[in-house]
Amino acid sequence: MNNPTIPIAKDNDGKPIWKFLLAELKPRGKWFTPFNIISIPIILLGIVLIVIRFWKGIGSITNLSQEIPWGLWIGFDVVTGVAFAGGAYVLTFMVYILNMKKYHSIVRVTVLNGFLAYVFYAGALLLDLGRPWNVINPIIGNSFGTSSVLFLVAWHFMLYMIAELIEFSPAIAEWLGAKRARKILSGMTIAAVIFGITLSTLHQSGLGALYLMAKDKIHPLWYSEFIPILFLVSSVFAGLSMVIFEGSISHKVFFNQISEKNHKAQKGILQGLSKICAGAMFAYFFLQLLVFIHNKNWDLLFTPMGYWFLTEMIGFVLIPMMLFIYSYRTSNTMLVRIAAILTMLGIIINRLNVTVIGFRWDAAIHYVPSWMEIVVTLTVIFTEIWIFRWIINRMPVLRESPEWANDEK
Numbered sequence: 001m002n003n004p005t006i007p008i009a010k011d012n013d014g015k016p017i018w019k020f021l022l023a024e025l026k027p028r029g030k031w032f033t034p035f036n037i038i039s040i041p042i043i044l045l046g047i048v049l050i051v052i053r054f055w056k057g058i059g060s061i062t063n064l065s066q067e068i069p070w071g072l073w074i075g076f077d078v079v080t081g082v083a084f085a086g087g088a089y090v091l092t093f094m095v096y097i098l099n100m101k102k103y104h105s106i107v108r109v110t111v112l113n114g115f116l117a118y119v120f121y122a123g124a125l126l127l128d129l130g131r132p133w134n135v136i137n138p139i140i141g142n143s144f145g146t147s148s149v150l151f152l153v154a155w156h157f158m159l160y161m162i163a164e165l166i167e168f169s170p171a172i173a174e175w176l177g178a179k180r181a182r183k184i185l186s187g188m189t190i191a192a193v194i195f196g197i198t199l200s201t202l203h204q205s206g207l208g209a210l211y212l213m214a215k216d217k218i219h220p221l222w223y224s225e226f227i228p229i230l231f232l233v234s235s236v237f238a239g240l241s242m243v244i245f246e247g248s249i250s251h252k253v254f255f256n257q258i259s260e261k262n263h264k265a266q267k268g269i270l271q272g273l274s275k276i277c278a279g280a281m282f283a284y285f286f287l288q289l290l291v292f293i294h295n296k297n298w299d300l301l302f303t304p305m306g307y308w309f310l311t312e313m314i315g316f317v318l319i320p321m322m323l324f325i326y327s328y329r330t331s332n333t334m335l336v337r338i339a340a341i342l343t344m345l346g347i348i349i350n351r352l353n354v355t356v357i358g359f360r361w362d363a364a365i366h367y368v369p370s371w372m373e374i375v376v377t378l379t380v381i382f383t384e385i386w387i388f389r390w391i392i393n394r395m396p397v398l399r400e401s402p403e404w405a406n407d408e409k
Contacts, residue, residue: 039382046379061372072369075355077124086239088114089200096193105262115164120384156203163196175395205232219358221309236280238347244340257399274336278324316346
């Protein structure tokens with residue numbers, strides 16, 4: 001009797017899946033590019049610093065202390081990064097719930113960008129914990145309790161990453177040629193989108209809620225009981241500005257993967273996103289104005305921190321909002337991109353004002369991140385971009401899906 005053979009998984013070209021994956025791991029394109037030349041040395045140095053951090057402790061490479069336990073890695077990598085990843089939940093809501101098919105061509109790349117952001121910023125949390133093995137505590141409620149905001153944020157993070165992976169998984173199935181899996185995963189998309197939108201709106205505001213307990217530590221111009229709402233509203237235009245910024249770069253770098261139809265549609269997409277950004281920024285500016293009047297902080301305006309607050313609100317909220325409105329009315333895509341960059345800078349400034357600059361602003365010794373903290377942050381960002389580029393060059397993210405996938409629709 002012949003021994004039964006074990007079936008070997010194969011991709012859609014008939015090649016064994018392990019050979020296919022090995023072939024896909026090979027680098028593509030030019031190595032000596034400006035980005036590679038800049039990023040590779042920083043990533044290598046960052047890896048060394050990360051090893052030192054886990055070997056000798058968090059104090060060996062950071063300026064954090066018992067008084068200032070949260071610094072750049074939380075303020076920028078997590079709190080700011082999650083705001084920029086908000087484009088995924090906003091765009092999936094627009095496409096799958098509101099049925100705005102105009103934006104369907106950029107859903108996959110936006111979800112991919114959001115998923116990678118959450119994965120890497122969750123990794124940044126491990127770097128920031130003095131005892132990384134205690135990362136399980138917020139998830140199980142140990143030492144915090146299930147009513148803790150940190151417990152909710154931890155679960156939202158974890159579940160939202162799973163939801164985004166499901167949303168993106170049809171592209172992975174198309175890459176592997178897994179027709180049956182692709183059909184099943186596509187059927188799960190709507191449920192994952194609804195679940196993901198719910199989780200995202202909760203943890204965007206939840207990150208702001210973490211700072212409600214720091215009333216005596218955050219400068220009065222940035223602290224209020226409405227921080228959760230302000231964080232949620234600002235995540236809308238922060239995420240869409242990142243979509244505009246990332247999409248503009250992708251259309252330049254990966255132009256050969258984008259169909260002529262989608263190239264032509266880009267202008268209309270940018271115009272539509274600029275209109276939504278302007279509306280969300282108006283709501284945010286109006287809320288900030290109400291909060292300021294409610295807190296009666298007029299006397300604080302004529303101080304150095306007051307001038308910095310006005311710079312943030314006028315220079316990086318009001319002005320880009322007007323640019324978005326003007327660019328929409330005049331169909332000027334260059335102004336849309338400029339407004340998006342200013343908005344992103346404004347979000348960075350705002351989140352750092354809450355978490356670093358305005359945090360313990362009156363302390364005798366103020367926290368300033370070490371150069372090693374900055375290098376590790378750049379390492380996280382550059383590594384994410386490398387993986388993003390690897391996926392874009394191999395999976396149907398920007399390019400059209402294979403014919404067999406389109407036939408299933």
